[in-house]
Amino acid sequence: GEDVEQSLFLSVxxxxxxxxxxxxxxxxxxxxxxxxxxxxxxxxxxxxxxxxMDMKQDQRLTVLLNKKDKHLSLRIADTQTGDSAIYFxxxxxQAGTALIFGKGTTLSVSS
Amino acid sequence: NAGxxxxxxxxxxxxxxxxxxxxxxxxxxxxxxxxxxDPGMGLRLIYxxxxxxxxxxxxxxxxxxxxxxxxxxxxxxxxxxxxxxTSVYFCASRGSRGSTEAFFGQGTRLTVV
Numbered sequence: 719g720e721d722v723e724q725s726l727f728l729s730v731x732x733x734x735x736x737x738x739x740x741x742x743x744x745x746x747x748x749x750x751x752x753x754x755x756x757x758x759x760x761x762x763x764x765x766x767x768x769x770x771m772d773m774k775q776d777q778r779l780t781v782l783l784n785k786k787d788k789h790l791s792l793r794i795a796d797t798q799t800g801d802s803a804i805y806f807x808x809x810x811x812q813a814g815t816a817l818i819f820g821k822g823t824t825l826s827v828s829s
Numbered sequence: 830n831a832g833x834x835x836x837x838x839x840x841x842x843x844x845x846x847x848x849x850x851x852x853x854x855x856x857x858x859x860x861x862x863x864x865x866x867d868p869g870m871g872l873r874l875i876y877x878x879x880x881x882x883x884x885x886x887x888x889x890x891x892x893x894x895x896x897x898x899x900x901x902x903x904x905x906x907x908x909x910x911x912x913x914x915t916s917v918y919f920c921a922s923r924g925s926r927g928s929t930e931a932f933f934g935q936g937t938r939l940t941v942v
Contacts, residue, residue, distance in 0.1 A: 726869065760833075760919055760933035761872075806871065815879040816862060816887065817923070817931055821871030 720744040720811050722820035729826045736794040738823045740807030745769070745788055747809040751817070752781065752792045755804040764805070765792070794825075802827045831855050835920050835934035842910045842941045850905040850937050852920030860923040861903035862887075862931070863895060865916040872919065878903055910941045 721743045730736045742750070748769055753761040767774045767781045767790070774781045780793040794801055807820040836851045854861065859880045864872040864887075874887030878897040892914060894906045903922075907914055917938050923931040 724871075760935050761921075761931075762933070763930045766930075815860065815885070816874055816877045817921075818874065819864075819872040821869065 720809065720818045722807055722809055722818055724805075724807050724820035724823045726821060727824050727826070729828065730797050732797060732799055732827055732829045734797055736792075736797045736801070736825055736827075738792045738794075738805050738807075738825065740790040740792075740820055742788050742790065742807070742809050744809060744812055744818075745785060746812050746814075748814070749810070750781075750783060750790050751808040752779075752790075753806040753808060753819070755806065755822070757803075761806060797825075797827050799827045799829055801825060833920055833922055833932050833934040835918075835937050837937060838935065839938050840940070842907075842939065844911060844941060846910050847906065847908050848910065849907075850918055850920075850939075851902070852904065852934060853902045854920075854922040854932070855901065856922060856924070856932065857900065858922035858924050858932075859900070861897065862921040862923075863893075863903070863905045864919045864921065865889065866919060866936075867916050875905065875918075910939075912941045915939060915941045 723741045751766045752764045754764045755761045778795045782791045804822040806822045808817045833854045862877040863875040876895040878884045881900045920934040921931045
């Protein structure tokens with residue numbers, strides 16, 4: 719079945735850039751997603767990239783997609799303490815009927 | 830504009846008890862999902878409903894049943910709760926197969942003792 723892998727933890731200092739990486743097995747998904755979960759809350763869509771794009775920039779966020787290597791990354795520029803959260807990479811299953819999530823990367827930002 | 834509403838927010842059950850987690854969305858979405866979130870395991874799909882009247886198993890369906898009561902509501906039932914079902918449960922909905930965004934409820938924190 720589909721599999722999405724992420725590293726579990728990332729620790730950065732305020733003002734630095736953060737890069738969260740993700741690899742996936744099924745390349746049929748039309749979109750690939752990054753979701754953010756703050757403590758005690760549900761997940762919220764942070765950004766997404768269409769599968770035929772290599773890069774998408776949205777303010778402090780840059781998403782890079784390498785389809786050949788099935789690798790997705792999320793870069794957060796000028797990371798702030800408010801960016802501390804769990805970040806999930808997600809793709810759609812082969813049928814396109816459900817989202818499959820990675821285990822999530824906990825980003826810790828210290829001042 | 831409620832989005833996805835889950836009830837209850839917290840629940841403690843004894844082993845063997847049953848309960849139903851309720852989920853409703855007001856966005857006229859076709860697809861609805863139940864996930865569980867456990868430390869170090871991320872979100873795992875329990876069941877989903879791609880459209881009203883259909884349900885399908887996800888990655889971890891054992892011990893659960895679901896009902897897509899109508900387009901708005903998708904419930905998750907634990908017939909005989911076990912400690913292994915202690916988790917945070919999230920309901921989500923999505924507009925259609927090609928939709929870019931799934932909307933999540935705030936979660937139900939379930940403890941089975």
